[in-house]
Amino acid sequence: xxxxxxxxxxxxxxxxxxxxxxxxxxxxxxxxxxxxxxxxxxxxxxxxxxxxxxxxxxxxxxxxxxxxxxxxxxxxxxxxxxxxxxxxxxxxxxxxxxxxxxxxxxxxxxxxxxxxxxxxxxxxxxxxxxxxxxxxxxxxxxxxxxxxxxxxxxxxxxxxxxxxxxxxxxxxxxxxxxxxxxxxxxxxxxxxx
Amino acid sequence: xxxxxxxxxxxxxxxxxxxxxxxxxxxxxxxxxxxxxxxxxxxxxxxxxxxxxxxxxxxxxxxxxxxxxxxxxxxxxxxxxxxxxxxxxxxxxxxxxxxxxxxxxxxxxxxxxxxxxxxxxxxxxxxxxxxxxxxxxxxxxxxxxxxxxxxxxxxxxxxxxxxxxxxxxxxxxxxxxxxxxxxxxxxxxxxxxxxxxxxxxxxxxxxxxxxxxxxxxxxxxxxxxxxxxxxxxxxxxxxxxxxxxxxxxxxxxx
Numbered sequence: 001x002x003x004x005x006x007x008x009x010x011x012x013x014x015x016x017x018x019x020x021x022x023x024x025x026x027x028x029x030x031x032x033x034x035x036x037x038x039x040x041x042x043x044x045x046x047x048x049x050x051x052x053x054x055x056x057x058x059x060x061x062x063x064x065x066x067x068x069x070x071x072x073x074x075x076x077x078x079x080x081x082x083x084x085x086x087x088x089x090x091x092x093x094x095x096x097x098x099x100x101x102x103x104x105x106x107x108x109x110x111x112x113x114x115x116x117x118x119x120x121x122x123x124x125x126x127x128x129x130x131x132x133x134x135x136x137x138x139x140x141x142x143x144x145x146x147x148x149x150x151x152x153x154x155x156x157x158x159x160x161x162x163x164x165x166x167x168x169x170x171x172x173x174x175x176x177x178x179x180x181x182x183x184x185x186x187x188x189x190x191x192x193x
Numbered sequence: 194x195x196x197x198x199x200x201x202x203x204x205x206x207x208x209x210x211x212x213x214x215x216x217x218x219x220x221x222x223x224x225x226x227x228x229x230x231x232x233x234x235x236x237x238x239x240x241x242x243x244x245x246x247x248x249x250x251x252x253x254x255x256x257x258x259x260x261x262x263x264x265x266x267x268x269x270x271x272x273x274x275x276x277x278x279x280x281x282x283x284x285x286x287x288x289x290x291x292x293x294x295x296x297x298x299x300x301x302x303x304x305x306x307x308x309x310x311x312x313x314x315x316x317x318x319x320x321x322x323x324x325x326x327x328x329x330x331x332x333x334x335x336x337x338x339x340x341x342x343x344x345x346x347x348x349x350x351x352x353x354x355x356x357x358x359x360x361x362x363x364x365x366x367x368x369x370x371x372x373x374x375x376x377x378x379x380x381x382x383x384x385x386x387x388x389x390x391x392x393x394x395x396x397x398x399x400x401x402x403x404x405x406x407x408x409x410x411x412x413x414x415x416x417x418x419x420x421x422x423x424x425x426x427x428x429x430x431x432x433x434x435x436x437x438x439x440x441x442x443x444x445x446x447x
Binding site: 029032033035036037038046047048050070073074075077078079080081082083084085087089128131135146147148152153156160163164 | 195198199201202203205206207208209210213214216217220221276277278279280281282283284286288329330331332347349350351411
């Protein structure tokens, strides 16, 4: 009898884990699929929300620094695959994961939507700055660099970072809220069992 | 599990996102453009113009045959719809719904209504990624159509590009049409790029001009992919003088 109950519990646990993996991977894939799209009203100065960054922030907000870093690495590699290997997006997104997890640990981050939007705003700027830094370094140290002068890059950086930060922070709750609710329920279920 | 996820992401990166773009193509298919009444009307007008063009091209070919003009055989082109744009904020890409299954290869040249758009950099079975000429890394060998003043066109991440002339005092003025030059390696010659909007002769070493692209890159919906095989040999100097071939822009000039 006890074996039977244990078996049912086991299968329920497995089912819950499977659903959790599916939701996690599915939401990540959805973010990647949103990247090349430019729905009307989603653009500001030719820049769209950074969906992958929103996902990494949502993932890292209640996890450890390491988990945040790994999510940043994986999503960075996937975004690289959709654009180009250099400048790599992994560095910026790893930093995003680490920073978000650390800020949450230090209790700078509350659970309300406003602080989420604020944190996404700041972190989007950090992410674009890492990319701009990589391009500037390439321009400085690579004599065959195809990039224009650093002044032009940083001028462009201002435009991109600001638009990306505004749009990403506004759209962050769309993923942040449901995903974190889901993970919360899942964790509760797991600990109950 | 973690290793598997990272390995999976790495594998996807090594395939340049082919699987991701295939999925994107599949998911976004319902949103792809169909033709409505207005477009049909416009298409018939375009058809008329095309037919006139074909006639003119035929006449042109006859004339060129007289003057020993080489390689003027028109090649079949592929029409494609723009289904997406760059997956980050730094690259200027467009994603098209035609790929290797439709005969598209990397290096093929893409043009839209108005002129040159860019070149195919990555191909998956049913999509391809195009690097626009407005990208920061894009360099195109170009000339002023009227005076043959040569230069290199560089992207600015917007619908304007900058041409940097080779000459100290180029014969160019506002309103001049700029086209690709025959020294361009990655693009066929004589493709329209845009019109000079303003000149900047004062500062810097080389005179520059701002060009308004004739193709509206930010609102492109349909483009034409034409086969082109880039000239890869480094023996030919990209610009007439031997000095210029050592210049970084010259090496990158496309």
